[in-house]
Amino acid sequence: MSILKASKIKKIYGKKLFTQEVLKGIDLEVEAGEFVGIMGPSGSGKTTLLNVLCSIDRPTEGIVEINGQSLQKMKSKQLSAFRRTEMGFIFQDYNLLDTLTVKENILLPLSVGKTSKQEAESRCQQLATQLGIQELLKKYPNEISGGQKQRTAAARALIIHPSIVFADEPTGALDSKSASALLENLSTLNKANHVTIMMVTHDPVAASYCSRVLFLKDGQIFTQVYKGDKTRTQFFQEIMNTQGVLGGDGYEA
Amino acid sequence: MKLSTLVLRSMRKNIKHYYLYFFALIFSAALYFSFVTLQHNAAVVKLSYSSLKAEMGFKVGSVLLLVIVFFFVFYANQLFLKRRSKEIGLYQMIGIPKPTISYMLTIENLILWVGASAIGMLIGFFFSRFFALLFLKAINTKREIELEFSTEALFQTMLVFGLLFIVVLLQMMWMVHRTTLLDLFKATSKADQKMKKMNFFQIILGIIGIGLISYGYYLSTVLFAIDKTISANDLYRKMGLILGSVIIGTFLVFRYSIAFIMNMIRMSKRGHLSLNDVLAITPIMHRMKSNTLSLSIITLMTAMALTILSLSYITYYSTDSQTEQNMPYDLAILNHNGEKTFEESLKSNNIHFQKYQFELLNVQIDTNTLLEKPLSKEAQINITLDNIVMKESDAKKVFPKLHLGQDEAVLTGYSDVLKNLMPLKIGKSMTLYHDKAKQKLKLIDIEKKASISAEISYGSPAIIIQDELFNQLKKDPSIQKSTLWKTYTGYNIPKENQLKEAITLYKKATNDGTFKIGKKDGVTSLLQVSPKKEMYQQSLENMGLLIFITGFLGSAFLLATGSILYFKQMTEAEEEIESYRTLRKIGFSPDEMMRGIYRKQLFSFGLPLLLGLCHSYFAVKSGWNFFGTELVVPLLTTMGIYILLYSIFAILTSSYYRKIIKGIL
Numbered sequence: 001m002s003i004l005k006a007s008k009i010k011k012i013y014g015k016k017l018f019t020q021e022v023l024k025g026i027d028l029e030v031e032a033g034e035f036v037g038i039m040g041p042s043g044s045g046k047t048t049l050l051n052v053l054c055s056i057d058r059p060t061e062g063i064v065e066i067n068g069q070s071l072q073k074m075k076s077k078q079l080s081a082f083r084r085t086e087m088g089f090i091f092q093d094y095n096l097l098d099t100l101t102v103k104e105n106i107l108l109p110l111s112v113g114k115t116s117k118q119e120a121e122s123r124c125q126q127l128a129t130q131l132g133i134q135e136l137l138k139k140y141p142n143e144i145s146g147g148q149k150q151r152t153a154a155a156r157a158l159i160i161h162p163s164i165v166f167a168d169e170p171t172g173a174l175d176s177k178s179a180s181a182l183l184e185n186l187s188t189l190n191k192a193n194h195v196t197i198m199m200v201t202h203d204p205v206a207a208s209y210c211s212r213v214l215f216l217k218d219g220q221i222f223t224q225v226y227k228g229d230k231t232r233t234q235f236f237q238e239i240m241n242t243q244g245v246l247g248g249d250g251y252e253a
Numbered sequence: 254m255k256l257s258t259l260v261l262r263s264m265r266k267n268i269k270h271y272y273l274y275f276f277a278l279i280f281s282a283a284l285y286f287s288f289v290t291l292q293h294n295a296a297v298v299k300l301s302y303s304s305l306k307a308e309m310g311f312k313v314g315s316v317l318l319l320v321i322v323f324f325f326v327f328y329a330n331q332l333f334l335k336r337r338s339k340e341i342g343l344y345q346m347i348g349i350p351k352p353t354i355s356y357m358l359t360i361e362n363l364i365l366w367v368g369a370s371a372i373g374m375l376i377g378f379f380f381s382r383f384f385a386l387l388f389l390k391a392i393n394t395k396r397e398i399e400l401e402f403s404t405e406a407l408f409q410t411m412l413v414f415g416l417l418f419i420v421v422l423l424q425m426m427w428m429v430h431r432t433t434l435l436d437l438f439k440a441t442s443k444a445d446q447k448m449k450k451m452n453f454f455q456i457i458l459g460i461i462g463i464g465l466i467s468y469g470y471y472l473s474t475v476l477f478a479i480d481k482t483i484s485a486n487d488l489y490r491k492m493g494l495i496l497g498s499v500i501i502g503t504f505l506v507f508r509y510s511i512a513f514i515m516n517m518i519r520m521s522k523r524g525h526l527s528l529n530d531v532l533a534i535t536p537i538m539h540r541m542k543s544n545t546l547s548l549s550i551i552t553l554m555t556a557m558a559l560t561i562l563s564l565s566y567i568t569y570y571s572t573d574s575q576t577e578q579n580m581p582y583d584l585a586i587l588n589h590n591g592e593k594t595f596e597e598s599l600k601s602n603n604i605h606f607q608k609y610q611f612e613l614l615n616v617q618i619d620t621n622t623l624l625e626k627p628l629s630k631e632a633q634i635n636i637t638l639d640n641i642v643m644k645e646s647d648a649k650k651v652f653p654k655l656h657l658g659q660d661e662a663v664l665t666g667y668s669d670v671l672k673n674l675m676p677l678k679i680g681k682s683m684t685l686y687h688d689k690a691k692q693k694l695k696l697i698d699i700e701k702k703a704s705i706s707a708e709i710s711y712g713s714p715a716i717i718i719q720d721e722l723f724n725q726l727k728k729d730p731s732i733q734k735s736t737l738w739k740t741y742t743g744y745n746i747p748k749e750n751q752l753k754e755a756i757t758l759y760k761k762a763t764n765d766g767t768f769k770i771g772k773k774d775g776v777t778s779l780l781q782v783s784p785k786k787e788m789y790q791q792s793l794e795n796m797g798l799l800i801f802i803t804g805f806l807g808s809a810f811l812l813a814t815g816s817i818l819y820f821k822q823m824t825e826a827e828e829e830i831e832s833y834r835t836l837r838k839i840g841f842s843p844d845e846m847m848r849g850i851y852r853k854q855l856f857s858f859g860l861p862l863l864l865g866l867c868h869s870y871f872a873v874k875s876g877w878n879f880f881g882t883e884l885v886v887p888l889l890t891t892m893g894i895y896i897l898l899y900s901i902f903a904i905l906t907s908s909y910y911r912k913i914i915k916g917i918l
Contacts, residue, residue, distance in 0.1 A: 056838055056918060076842070077842045077844070080837070080840050080841060080842035080845075081840065081842070082840070083838070083839065083840030084839060084840025084841065085840070087840070089838055089839050091835075091838075095831070095834075095835040095838070096835075097531065097535075097832045097835065097836075098539070098832070099531075099535040099536050099538070099539040099832070100526070100531065100535055101524065103524035104524050104526050104531070104535075107524055107525055107526070108526075108531065108836075108839070109839055109840065110525075111525075111526055111527050111528040111530075111531055112527070112528045112841065112845055117525050120525060121525070124524070137524070156839070
């Protein structure tokens with residue numbers, strides 16, 4: 001079953017003479033339970049694609065469907081509600097609310113809606129245990145480390161049992177140890193809870209946790225690689241090779 | 254790149270930040286200049302009967318206005334500097350020495366100040382016409398005044414704003430000098446401390462805060478209780494105590510009580526906050542420490558403005574009934590002086606009139622025993638025994654229902670001030686002294702309405718007694734000797750259009766209403782009785798001046814507090830932008846979020862207003878009857894208008910928030 005379906009996505013910035021086509025007609029499908037990575041050099045349109053897919057930005061052309069519902073047909077209010085009930089978000093700079101405790105941050109998406117308190121509480125406890133942050137629930141974001149913040153953000157994304165989680169460079173601000181811990185967590189949740197995840201990253205190590213990696217170049221999908229039965233190290237090697245073919249080092253500033 | 258280029262470019266880029274500061278400056282300059290223009294306009298000052306009072310009023314007003322403007326500019330500058338701290342930090346980081354940065358900021362400020370003062374004075378000049386019209390309306394005259402550009406006002410405004418500029422420069426330089434690079438980058442988040450768990454000490458302080466305010470309120474209700482307050486010194490001591498406890502209490506309430514209550518609410522939710530809590534309670538708690546001082550000051554300013562406005566409006570509103578109390582008839586004649594001439598001239602001019610005549614006696618009566626609570630010994634010294642007495646048959650014309658038994662008496666002209674200061678009890682007795690004998694009189698009724706001019710009875714009530722007793726007292730030689738005015742004749746002219754003519758005739762007949770009495774010991778007493786209409790117009794002009802100046806100051810207070818809150822909320826909104834963006838991203842619609850924002854605004858604007866209203870209510874309640882005779886209508890009107898104008902700022906702020914929240918995705 002496909003959770004996300006996008007066809008002929010185009011995104012053009014600017015007006016009239018000074019236009020720039022960032023996405024040049026992208027077709028994409030994500031199956032339930034997949035962990036999809038999107039890689040590509042800077043300026044290839046990774047983040048734009050993610051924003052369009054998750055309804056934060058609107059495409060110039062093309063259709064995005066999540067769970068069979070077309071995002072283009074919804075009004076902004078419906079989109080907000082749809083995001084809150086169907087999608088989870090993890091951002092590079094955590095985007096936690098400083099004024100809230102870890103627990104309050106995790107429960108934030110449920111603050112409007114009909115989830116019962118017991119249900120919310122048990123989901124929160126379960127996720128906190130899975131992500132190893134149950135000791136931190138009463139702390140404030142400025143008292144915990146970057147890795148812990150990002151795990152809090154992951155818990156916040158997952159508390160609503162979303163159809164799909166969008167992660168934009170979730171490891172970008174983390175050191176390698178916290179990064180791999182977070183990726184392990186995400187990977188486990190992906191398998192154990194059948195959470196569908198779509199992750200933008202420029203880090204081949206991060207990408208190697210995915211089940212499929214798409215490579216973007218100049219606004220188009222250049223190629224994609226599947227993990228299949230390969231080990232993570234083998235998959236990592238394959239990603240590195242593809243990146244080499246892609247040209248550029250992928251790390252340009 | 255030259256330094257001046259840098260200055261100009263940074264100004265152009267920062268125009269959004271300047272906008273706020275610039276507005277504050279223009280507003281202050283306009284307000285001050287228009288007020289000073291009026292102050293220096295001879296025509297305006299001379300309009301009022303008592304030009305000396307007008308001059309003083311304007312002078313005091315301009316000083317108070319200066320204080321408000323100073324506070325406002327100082328605060329706006331501080332916010333402005335805080336907003337720009339990152340930029341200043343950046344200059345330091347790329348190696349511009351501090352003196353150069355100060356120099357740059359000085360140039361910037363100079364451009365701003367010169368521009369703002371010029372625009373402000375221009376606006377102020379046009380507004381001064383509008384204010385002059387308001388002034389004329391307030392003192393109820395149809396005269397017109399020419400308003401010219403006053404160079405005196407120009408120089409005074411320039412001098413004041415020049416001095417303010419220096420103060421602001423010092424403030425700025427001190428800030429640049431004092432801060433290190435690291436501080437500058439942290440400035441916006443510096444005061445934003447996270448909520449620590451409430452400890453016992455803080456809870457106690459929170460309770461003390463509420464207690465202090467209640468104590469202040471209680472004290473204010475008994476401030477003028479004659480049995481407790483002994484002397485003027487005692488009064489000042491108590492007033493100081495009230496002020497102190499309310500001010501400290503307000504501060505403690507904002508610092509601890511509110512935080513405590515919010516903490517309780519938050520704790521009780523055990524992490525399951527609603528979106529409204531997230532947008533209203535948590536940011537308020539987060540900022541409570543840094544906001545305490547400004548919220549307290551705003552509360553106190555609101556209270557002050559409301560008290561001043563209410564009291565002056567009470568005075569203005571009561572002019573009518575106050576005049577009635579002081580002068581119950583259109584015209585009055587004493588000791589028959591010119592009475593015949595006046596009445597004849599009225600008749601020959603076909604002017605219909607009503608006449609009320611009273612025979613008067615000055616009698617020694619001890620009324621202390623009528624008091625509900627006994628006076629303190631210190632206060633008793635000030636009470637004279639000399640009282641004006643009149644007879645029942647005379648008084649019946651004014652009080653038709655009057656009926657006295659033997660040894661009974663009624664008080665008339667018992668004003669609200671007296672009622673509050675010295676509450677009397679019907680049924681108690683007073684002692685009358687005559688012929689070296691004593692006689693008890695029982696008080697059976699009290700009339701608020703006066704029967705004779707307050708000038709005759711020195712503001713204290715006149716006592717009505719039975720005719721027999723009156724005639725008996727009249728024969729007493731010592732009473733005869735002490736009686737100053739033997740008769741009082743009041744005239745009412747029922748036809749309004751004949752009143753003017755009657756006044757002219759009255760003045761002719763009575764030598765402009767001057768009454769003389771020659772005593773045996775050679776001392777002559779002189780009394781000037783003004784027609785009611787003239788008294789009314791005169792007090793209306795005085796009160797008009799009062800209400801104009803206080804109204805001006807009150808609006809300045811209102812604008813200053815409203816703007817400060819608006820600026821503060823603007824800054825907070827900008828600091829919260831990231832949170833709002835996150836909330837929008839994870840799927841909260843602007844409408845859902847605005848509900849929380851409205852609550853936050855309700856708190857930020859509503860709480861200082863509510864506390865300010867309470868403070869001013871008790872302040873007005875304790876002393877209002879020294880100012881006038883009506884409380885409810887003027888008080889409610891003043892508060893209503895204030896709330897209405899104040900809420901404009903809250904609405905403006907909310908729409909600013911809405912714009913930000915809608916625009917971030």
